[in-house]
Structures are given as structure tokens and as C-alpha cells.
Amino acid sequence: MQRRTRTARRWERWLWVLGISAIAFAFMPLYTPLYTLLRDTPLQASEPPQHLLLFPSQYASTVIAPFNQPDYYPIAAQPSDAYRPLGDWVGRLILPSAEAYQQTAAATQETDWAWLEVHLAPAEYRDWVGQTVRLAWQPTPLTRAYVAKASRDVRFPPAVQKTLEKGIIHPIRLNGRDRVGPLQSLAGGHPYDDVTVVLRGRVTPEGQLGASPTLRVVREPVQETGRYIGLVKFLEPVPPANAADLPAQCPGEPPCESDDFRVRHYNPTSRQFDGAEEIVRVPQQPQDKDGVFNATTRDLVRSPVADAGWYITGSPDRTGKFTVQSMQPRMLVQLQPQQTILDFRKGLDYINFRNWQDVEQRKGTIQSVLIDASANTSENAKAEWKEGDRALLMHLYGGRGGSHKARESLILGTYAGHFSFGLGQVVRDPFTNELIFNLDYLQVYGNGSDGTLSGANTWHNYMGSLIRGKAGTRPVSDVLVKLDTLTEDYNFGGARLSFFNELLGELSLIGARYRIGDGTGDSTITSAASCVQDSAQGMFLAIQRFRQTVANNPQVMEWLRANPDDPTTQRFRRLARLGRDLEKQLMPMGILRWDWAQNADVLMGVRSPEGALRESPDEDPGEFISIDDFQIRNLLTGLISWRTAMPRQAHDELAMLFLTNGATLWFLRPNQVGGNDPGIAPLEATLIFGGWKLPFTELPLLTFLVHRTFGGATIPRVADWLIMLTVLLAFGVVAIALTRFVQRTSPSYAVKHFLTWKPASLSWAQTLLTLVKFLFVPAFLEEYLFRVLLIPYPKPWLAEWRWWGWALLALGLYVLYRWLYLRLTKQQDKIAPLRLMLSMLLGIATILTYRLTESAWTIIALHWIAVSGWWLLLGGWQHPPSVLKWQKAGR
Template identity: 70%
Template sequence: MASQQPINATLQRTLKWIVLLVISAVATTLLHGSLHAGQPHLYPSQYASTVTAPFNQPSYYPIMAQPPASYRPVGEWVGRLILPTVEQYQQMAQSTQETDWVWMEVEVAPADASNWVGQVVRLAWQPTPLAQAYVNKASRDVRFAPEVQKTLEAGILHPVRLNGRDRVGPLQSLAGARPFDDVTVVLRGDVQREDMEISIDDLSNHSSLNLPNNSPTLRIVREPVQETGRYYGLVQFVEPVLPDNAALPTQCPGSPPCTSDWMRVRHYNPVSRQFDGAEEIIRIPQQPQDKDGVYNMTTRDLAQSPTGEAGWYISGALDQAGVFTVQAMQPRSMVQLQPQQTVLGFRRGLDYINFRNWETVETRKGTIQTVLVDPTVNRSGDALVDWQEGERVLVMHLFGGRGGNHAAHESLILGTYAGHFSFGLGRVVRDPFTNDLIFDIDYLQVYGNGSDGTISGANTWRNYMGNLIRGKAGTRPVSDVLIKLDTLTEDYNFGGTRLSFFNELLGELSLIGARYRIGDGSGDSTITSATSCVQDSAQGLFLAMQRFRQTIEANPQVMEWMRANPNDPTTQRFRRLVKLGTDLANHLTPMGVVRWDWSQNAEVLMGVRSEDEQFISIDDFQIRNLLTGLISWRTALPRQAHDELSMLFLTNSAKLWFLRPNQIGGNDPGIEPLEATLAMGGWKLPFTQIPIFSVLINRTFGGVTIPTAIDWLITLAVLLGFGMLAFAITQTAYIASPLSSATPFLSWQPSPLPWHQSLLTLIRFLFVPALLKEYVFRVLLIPYPKPWVSTFTWWSWALLALGIYMVYHLLSARLRRSKAATSPILLVLVALLGLACTIAYRCTGSLWTITVIHWAAVSIWWLLLGGQQWHNAALRLAKP
């Protein structure tokens, strides 16, 4: 009898476990049944082509199947999101006022919560002020715009299951982003459990589907990160094999026969630190081609790929036959803290960004370049010292095109391929397999509606890049820049008040990504001249920086602490942040004007405007959008934002680590890497890497910057200084001029022309010579004065442009046979005017200010100071 009580307790726990499994199974069955009862129609697309393959469906992988010990979970909490019904949301809102939650089928859980695996639980937010404020800002009623049907028919995916729903929040938009419940996520940050005790007596009354608030619940404080696979391992591919009961794929890239799906691998051995661990035969299923005949991956030549020399991280799960089936891959060599090349020094760093990063990309297919750029040290060995475990980095992502001879290949249009841009956040972590330091990267995607099922929001590298269904690594060249800069990545401690720009940026970009998933309520995240991945990612950076500074400067305790501790490292770092913020603001608002939508969004986030007001501009093409896009033209194209922000951070002493995979993995002979370019950047000067048309376009747009009040004061000062110096020179030298007997060069002699002819002369002078010459000889010939352009370089180009300007003046005079134009005093004043305009351009960076100086100088001389009379007298004296 003494042992009977423990036995009964064991039986009760076992029975409770069985009951939970039964309830979970019933819930899962009913949930799946309700979803499949009214599935939306799928138009031809990459997603529609791949989702029907058995190995791409969640049911292909039993949840309770555990892989061998050589694999590890991809996270503590991993699960598949399931979209609740409208009725379930309504019931939850009535009972608990919660409007944003989803079902999650738990696939991986911590060891002390192993009984949660296999359950369908509620995933909801913690009731913290920050989390609830985020949900409120991200929630919108969804009513599809009329144009959505057209893009649906063209194969673009929209969140069709969310159409007509009210207050769609970030969790709901994530679960309902695709037509089926196939979004896997990993939970980060603080995760709280709300267990539910169920007894046999409760079973008959339990209705978890009708009363979701009675379900077990996981509560989170940050948005889940999209993930691929449940477990991952570190292996080396040995060779393809073909088991007796298997067959070769019938379709694949290249000429038949196809390579086998099955691969013999060796696991990494932490004892020997070699790939001499357990051997295993895994499956890497050949993905179907999409409607255009494009394959997202292939196993052809995969075992011989040079990117796999250091091994591959493979993630996936056991299939129904107990075979580990790969769903995503990542080359270890790319994330190791062992750069292939180290570039030291600021100037060499600029050269790498401008010319070397994408150099001859078409020849790099199947390779990876890892390059560390450090402007702060002189020796390569010193460049790695600061990259320690726990370090955080800001990530900038850019992908190029899928070129080659494939029938559906992408190509340059007017010498341009835009590509895609996003930010991300990374960490230096300890590899659990090797114990070495590696990079762990999450992208914060701002992604418009597409055909492959890529979803805006936080994505692991595995999910966004390595996913076999839609990942970019196998088909596109990519440039990821990891930015290490303490002003951005290290938290601030102002005498006990802790603040983090890193977290601020995470919140801003998560919010924009969530609003993108539902098209801010319209269901359509259309790419326009004013709205795109790069424009809105830049907006997130702009708003995060603005809000962070305002938060600090509005805190009297923090400001008082900094005044009392001016030499504290935190105070010094904040001052550097202010400088960086100014540089970023000048860069992201190059016209000198903050975009109207960015300004409105900042007010929405700060609580000045109603949260119900629109956050993202996603209208169709309109003149207003075009003009709005021009205001932030430096972020109009992904490549320009990627390169110029890299140079701006480098100017602020950042260390940059470039990761450059180029269509890595198996070999698809029909595709080649295609460079992401600047505007017309594909057209380069022969035998150089200089995109001459891009240079001219950038200088043109840079020059049309709208001057500030200070710029106009500088312009007035330069004009007055030129006038006084010109008067002094002419009064001293005109007696020695051959023309002095006719008339002095400068004297008060208003033009005898009628007022209407004088007005026409003023208008003509404004355009020719003022605007035309300043545009050609200053704006086009001189680099725009950006922080990363050194003073020596800038003035070298400026003086060269001034020399060309003088040569042009002389040649023009000879062609016109005008001896007056070659008068020594006139040549001196022309050179002086050119130098004055050069100084003004250096200070203001605006074509309009130097045009005004040139126009005012010529007009005043011609109409008021005897210029017309002097010119006529010179012509008379020049006649034989």
C-alpha cells in the first residue's frame, strides 16, 4: 500500500498528458478542417507552383519525431502559426478585449515545457504598455483596394484571408499573410506561459475552439521571427546517393539526368574539430519550377561547391519515413569571423564600396567573398580585436538580379537593375557545434507583395536567404554589410537611465513591416515612386533616430546628468550619435526638406496625431508620389542607399564587414549573377568600373538641393565679397587696360535699354550664362560635397573644373573672334567669379545659390555698371 500513492500520481499525470494530446489533436483537426473548407483560389505563381509539393506541406513532418542528437533546435520556442476564425476573434474581444492573437502549433519547446510540443496554443501579447502600444499602432481594418484583384490574377500574393476583418494586428497579419497556414516562427525575448490544467471531468465541458481564452497561452513582448525548419545540424556533403526505393527527380535545372535528392553527409565532430562524425543519408528535395520555369534551388554539383568547404548548416525536420529532410541551408564559411580580405584605411574602404564590392560579379557565380573594412587600425591583426561575443551589428542587405540565358532571366533596363534593400540586426554568437564565434543575422524586411510568399517582418537568415522554396541565396547575388558602430549598437546608461537605439530601430522597422503585410489596410503594398523597400526602410531609420534623440533630449534627468558628466564615455558617445544623426538627416533628406509622409508618421508615433491616421503612403502612381520620392531621391534605388549609407557610416568610424554570396549552392547553368546598380549604373566607361551616367545623375540631383536660410546668407556674403574684390581689382587695374581710354570696366552707367528689354535680358542671363554654365562647370564636374569626399579630393576636382571653365571661355572667344572676351581684366574677373561660385557650392551644395551669384554678377555689371557700354567700346576698338 505504501507504493500505491506514487503509482496513482503517475497514472494521473499520464492520463492528463493523454487528455491534452487528444484535445490538441481534435483542435488541430477542426482548425485544419475549417481552413481547408474555404481555401482561396491560387493563381499561377512561384508560391502556387511549390506549395503543392508534399515535402513543402507541414503535415509531411510529424511533430513528435525527434532527430538524432547531432541536431539542435533552431530556437527555444518554435511553431507554426494558424489563423483563427473571425468568430474566435470576436469572442476573445468580448471576453478579454484582446484583438491580436493567433493559434500556434508548438513544434519545439524548452526542456521544462516539453509537454507543450504538439499542442495548439494561443500566441498573444503580454499586457505591457510598450507591447500594447505597438499592437495599437500596427492594427488596421483591412478592406482590399479595387486593384488587388488584378494583381492577384497576375500571380501576386495578398493576404486574402484577412480581407474584411477589423483591427488586424501584427500577429494576425503574420499568420494570414499567405493563403495557407505555413508560416513557421521562432519566439525571441521574454516568453511567458499560461498553463491550463485539464481533468477528466473538464473534458466533456471543454471547448477550446469555442472558448479560446481557456486554451494554454504563450505571451510575448516582441514580434515572432519567421523561421525555416525545427532542427539544424552542421554537416559536410559527401556525395549524392540513390536509395533502392527512391528515384531521380524528373525535372531540374540543366541537362538530364537530374542529381539525386538524397545526399550522404558527415556531421561535425566537436572533439576532433573535423567532419568525421556520424554519417547519415538525408534528403534535399528538388523544388518544383515556378510558372516561368525557374527553379529556386538544385543539388547539381552541390557536393563540389567551393562555398561548402567549411561545411553547411542544414535545417529541417524528420519526414514521415524518419529521414531528415532539408528545408534551408547556410554555408558556414560565410558567417565565420575569418574574413578572406581585410581592407584598412578610409580611402581604401571607399574604393572597395564604390568599385570592388560588385566588381566582375558575373564571374563570381557559386562563390562567397567576406571582406572586413576597418578605417581605424593600421594592421590586419588588430581589425578583429573588437569583434567579440555578444557584439551587435546593424545589417544592410542588398540583392541583385537573376541574369543568364534562362528564358525568364532578368536584365538591365536602361542600364539599371534595382534589386532589393532592407535593414537587419545581427549578433556575434558562440556556435553551439564548434564553439567558434559566428554571425547570427535577422533581417527586418520591408517587402512589397510578391509571388514567392516572402513576408515583411523579421526573418532569420535561414528563412529569407537559405529557404529552399523562396530563399535568395541560390538564385541572386547578395551584399550584406554588417555595421559595427557603438553609437548605434551599444545601449546607453545615463546614470541609471538605460536607453537603446538598437531596440528603437527594431520597433520602428517591425512596425513598418507589420503595416506592409496588410498594405496599411488596403491589402496592397504597391511599390511606387515614393514607397518601396528602400524608401520605407530609410524612413524607419530616420524615425528611429529622430525619436531616440527626442526621447533623450526631452528627459531633464538625462540632460542634467550629461551636463554634470561631460567627459563620461556615454556622454561622448551621445555627442557622436548627434553628429551621426545630423549626417543621416542630411543624407535622407537631400533636398533639405523632410518628406510630408515621414513628418506625419513621426507625429503619429510621438502621439501628436491620431493613431488612426495613415502611416505609410501606398497610393498608386501619382504626381504627388513622384515629387515625394524626389525629396528622398538618395534612397530611391537600393544600390545607392546601400553604398552611400555604407560610406556615411564609414565616415563616422564604423567597421564594415561585407558578406557577398553569389548564387551559392548547387549549380544552375541557366542563371548568372546580375549586379544591382545605381541609376544607369550598368553603363560604365570602357576598361573602368566608373558608371559615368550614374555619376552625372547623382551630381545633378545633388545640385538641385533646396537652400536653407543659412545657405542664402552664405550666398549673399559670397556675392558681396566678390563684388568688393572685383571693384578693388578693376579700380586698380583698368587704367593699364588697352580699353581704358574708351570707358572704365566698372562705373555707374545704367543701360539705355527700355525696361521691357532689360527684363528680357535679365531672364536670358538667368538661363544663359548663369544656370547653364554653373550646371556644366560646377555641378557636373565637381563631386557633390558629401562627408566622405575629402577636402583635398574635392578641391582638386574643383580647381580642375575652374581650369576647364577658363579654357572654355578662351576657346569660345576665339571661335566668336571676340577680342573683348579675352581682355585680361575680364579674364581675371571671370576666374574670380568662378572661384566665388566654387566656394559657394562647397558651402551650400546647391545649384540655385551659385546660379544666383553668377546671374547677379553678370546682370548688375551689364545693366547698371557699364558692362554693355564697355563691351560696345571694346568691339569698336577691336575693329581694324
């Protein structure tokens, strides 16, 4: 009876479902328009995130906190006059539905746009604040070409599900969408609508509120944290009335420090921190799935960098209290170096050995070091940085070491870190009226667990954010490169061109396609595709594009020919030399990576997906080639550009290359600044095997040997082989002349018959085996040991005298080795001195060839030809112990 009742109830539920479905189907024509309207109406505030919808990750752990959700901060709430807006236009991106994109594309031919919830606006558009408007591109040829190149259909492969389960954040809301462009990928980069941006460049409002208002931009929005900024000094934590209101979890021993702090604002009149006092909240961030806190307020007042004050960004919360979302130490961006280096060699020494020295002991501190080899005083070096100056920023972060259970550590003596480019500019501080640095990053960032998105990021968002910023948990090296040939525009008789803008554009384009994994949703890091490899690719593409732009402009070429002595022409020639040095750095093997070659055509709009020439900038530019799907090629392709395979190597060697070309470098080195997490410590970003150093020194000997090995593997050009043959011919002539001179003065029979025509009587198989043997021993072995490993690989910043000093040392060791060889093999006869002289001559020939060709293959070939020719043709087979086994057997 009970079973029948349950069955009847089950059938009754099914009948209700079918009945309701039939009614809904019948009235579908009536409610479909209403559904469409609701679906396409943007949210006025973010819905509370559902933590269970995400796999465990840092993003999932932090987004659940109320103070990390956008609707925690009322849009209408404004702080006191002590704060300033972070920009003219600031807002939150909201991802429209796929259907909304289709409808807009059909009506306006626009495929890339997003909703923007306006948080800040200029005074004349104050009524736009709190409204949700459309954010779209200015309809110019450049923006249309940019959107076309950056847009891809997004289809996740099955492998993405596995990384999602590991806590990696992918743009899950974009999966299945067509023609996802830069604005859409930025709005949909996170699982929720929580990306705040500031609009830079020319912003054009269109329409009126209530009548399709639109903001049109010419630059990709910059990711930002907070709405307002203030300059304060933290005085003391303010305990809550109830101890139970203290944070429940924080680094270190309980109790946790209060979230509330008494601060004093900067007073521009007295130029001191004696302005208005206020209580602000700096919320303790929740720990992630590994128990790591991205930020903490413990010992914040006692921070070594606290005296200079902090720039804090954030917004008033629902109670009106200003809640800090990002922090930046003022000391970091002040134009006040702690050390100024005016000597070129000392500058190289700082880059190689001092920048990361004693990194653990420097926890919580900041280093600010200026290197200017052209200035004669520290004051003159500092004075060269003027308001408005731009600089290329090169960013490198290290690891999160320490005693924490989830600490990072060296693997085989190596910690890779992360590299990116960015833009630094000298600006006027609105609070102090002093000159400071404004820093933005152009991130090329693989998918991670914290939700960091590729593209333009302010310092406050990428470094200072309490949610996912790097400043509190990682040591960082930001080097600002000031070089007029690189950063200043060129005016060729009215035709204005900018290499720097080309570089920033290429990096923005690569960042946009990284956000969607070029259509896969997965920006996988491999040995050949990574933050540093693809940032370097952006540099390479900028060089190629700028060269193409100049060559294809008849007006510019004519002006250069007509004005050879103009300062702009001279500066352009220096840029050409810099470009050659950069290409050599980016292509150390002497050959171009196949994927970079195709991407140069694709991203510059030269070829279509099928490889044919494109006819329109709006045409599909084709896939941005990634080699993630070609696992066998990964390692070899990465080795072709091995100098940019490790972030630390790219950071250091590019800095030295720019310094060699006349740049001024400013190093900014925060080391886990802010509150103190006793469980973590800075971990140096290293070169390959760079953590293994000689005792009591900073010398990573194994690293040097690896770099010299890879450097020697450079593929020779045709010209290099011609140089080798020329040196070989000269060596042969000198060797024969020297031998004949000695023969005329020596009565020895062995000497008189040395180096004379006497071919060995061997079969073709024995001859082939002999050649193979001599290729490896002695040619390869001796050249690798006495030339490649002992002599530094030629680099632009390596002084000639230093290189030749190492070369002479290597030559001396080689001759000593040959002398010991003759002695140990009991060949100390009358012919030994002549053989030593010829060995020294061979060493000189290979050293000269190595200096001219920069390739080990040419010197191995020279050595092999010389030894094989002597042994097979000039009687060398007669001199033990070079007699082979089969020759002995034949006697």
C-alpha cells in the same frame, strides 16, 4: 415526353433543397453552438492546399509539393542527437476566425493574437509540444502602444484583384477583418497556415493544457524555416534503387541528381567532419510558372563553398528521414575574412568598385571582406568582434541573369535589386564552439509572387529556404556595421536608452503595417514607396523618436550637463553627429518629405487621425501615409529623398557614411551559392544607369553626372542665401577694386570706362526678357556645366583635398572656356585680360559658395545677379556680342 421528364426532375431537386434547408433552419438553435466550437477550434495540421484556388505564382507552384506542406513532418518525430533545436519555442501560426477575435476582444479586450501549433518547447513544457495554444502579447504599455499603431482594418481595393491574377500573393484571408494586428497579419499573410516562427525574448506561458493555455510575448515572432539544425558535409548523392524515383524536373540536362545525400556530421571532439554518417533528403523544388527553380541539388557536392560544411535546417519526414528545408554555407558566417582592408581610402574604393566586381565569374562563391580603418593589423581588426557584439545589417540583393528564358536583365543600364536592414550578432556556434555571425532581417517587402513576408526573418527563412530563399538564385551583399555609438546602449546615470532598439522597433512597426498594406492588403512599390524608401523612413523615424526621448527626459538632460567629459556623453555627442549626417543623407534636398513628417507624428503616437494630439497610447494612431494613391506626387516625392531611391545607392552610401563615422564594416557576399543552375547567373545590383560603364573601367560616368545633378538641386536654407549674398558682396568689392587697379595702370580708353555706372536704356519688357535670358544663359548653363557636373557633390566621406582638386580643375576649364569664347567672338582686345580675371574671380566666388551651401540654386543666383548687374547697370551692354537684337535695332 423527354422534356417533361427533365422538368419534373429539376423541380424534384429544388423541392429536396428547400426541404433540407427548412429542416436545417428549424434545428439551427441546436447546431449553432457546435458549429461555433468547430469553427473556432484550430486545425491540428494544415489541410492539403488546393492548387487551383491560387493563380499561377512561385508560391502556388511550390506549396503544392508534399514536402513543402507542414503535415509532411510529424510533430513528434525527432532527429538524432547530432541535431539541435532552432529555438526554445518553435511552432506554426494558425489564423483564428474573425468571430474568434470578436469573442476574445469582448471577453479580454485583446484584439491581436493567433493560434500557435507548438513544435518545440523548453523541457519543463515538453507536454505542450503538439498542442495548439493561444499566442498573445504581454499586457504592457509598450506592447499595447505597438499593437495600436500597427493595427488597421483591412479592405482590399478593386486593384488588388488584378495583381492577384498576375500571381502576386496578398493576405486574402484578412480581407474584411477589423483591427488586424501584427500577430494576426503574420498568421494570415499566406493563403494557407504555413508560417513557422521562433519566439525570441521573454516568453511567458500562462494556464494549463486543457484550460486556455497561452504563450505571451514582448517581441514579434521571427519567421523561421525548419525545427532542427545540424552541421554537415555533403559527401555524395545516393541514387534511388529505381531510376524512376529521381526528380522529374530540374535545371540543366537530364537525368536529375538524386534528392538523397550521404552526409557526415561535424565532430566537436576532432573538430573535423568525421562524425556520424546519415542519409538526408534535399528535395528538388518544383519550377514556378516561368520555369525557374528556386533551389537545386545539381553539383551540390562540388560547390566552391562545400569544404567548410553546411548548416542544414529541417525536420524528420513521415519515414523518419531528415528532410532539409534550408541550407546555409558555414563559410559565410565564420569570422574568417578572406581580405582585410585597413586603409580608409581603399575601403571606400572597395565599396564603390570592388564589392560587385566580376560578379558573373564569382558564381557559386562567397566573399568575406573586413574593413577597419582604425586597426593596425588584420589580427587586431578581427579581434574587435567579440561574443555578444551587435551590428546593424544592411542587405542588398541583385538579379537573376543568365541564359534562362525568364532571366532578369538591365533596363536602361539599371537593375534596382532589393534593400533592407537587419540585425547581426556575434554568437558561439553550439557545434564548433567558434564565434560565428547570427543574421536576422527586418524586411520591408512589397507583395510578390513567392510569399516573402515583411517583418523579422531568420537567415534560414529569408535566404536559405529551399522554397523561397534568395541565396541560390541571387547575388547578395550583406554588410555588418559595428559602431558603438549606433549599437550599444546608453546609461545616463541610471536612465538607460538605446538608439539601436528604437531603430529595430520602428522597422518592425513598418514591416507589420506593410504586411497588410496599411489596410489595403497591397504594399505597392512606387517611385516614392518601396523597400529602400520605407526602410530609410524607419531610420529617420528612429532618429526623430530618440531625439524626442532624450529631449523630454529631464534626468538625462541634467546628467549630460553635469557630466560633459564622461565617456557616455562623448559617445552621445558622436551619435548626435552621426544623426545629423544620417538626416542629411535621408533628406538630401534639404526638406522633409510631407509623408515622412506626418508618419513621424503617427508612428510616434503624437497625433490622432484627425490631427489632434492623442490622449492615450491605445487610441487609434491614424493612417500610415502612403502616397500610392497620389500618382502625380510619386515621382516628386521620391526625388526629395533621392539618395534612398535606389537600393544600391542606399547600401553603398550608408556604408561609406558609417565608415566615415568610425564604423567597422564586414561584407558578406554570397553569389548564388548551393547547387548549380546552369541557366542562371548573378546580375549586379546597380546604381541608376550603373550598368553603363566606361570601357575597361568600373566607372559609371552617367551615374556620377546624375548624382551630381540631383545633389546640386538641394533646396537652400535661409542661411545659405545669406552666405550667397555675403560672397556676392565680397566678389563685387574685389571685382571693383581689381578693375580700379588695372584702370590706373592702363592707358586704354575701354579699360578706363569698364565697370562704370551706365544703365542700359531698355523698356521694362526688354529688361525682363534680358533677365530671363541671363538666368538660363550664362548663369544656369555655365554653373551646371562647370560647377555641378565637374565638381563632386560634397559628402562626408569625400576628402577636402580631393574636392578642392576637382574644383581647381573645374575653375581652370572655366577660364579656358572664357578665353576661347573671347577669342572665337573676336574680343581679343585690351580689355580681354581684365574680363578673364573677373571671370576667374566669379568662378572662385561660385565655387566657394557651392562648397558652403551645397546647392546649385545659390551659385546660379550669384552668377545671374553678377552678370545682370554688370550688363544692365555697369555698361556691359556696350560690349559686343552681348548686345541684344533690340539694342542693335535701336542704334
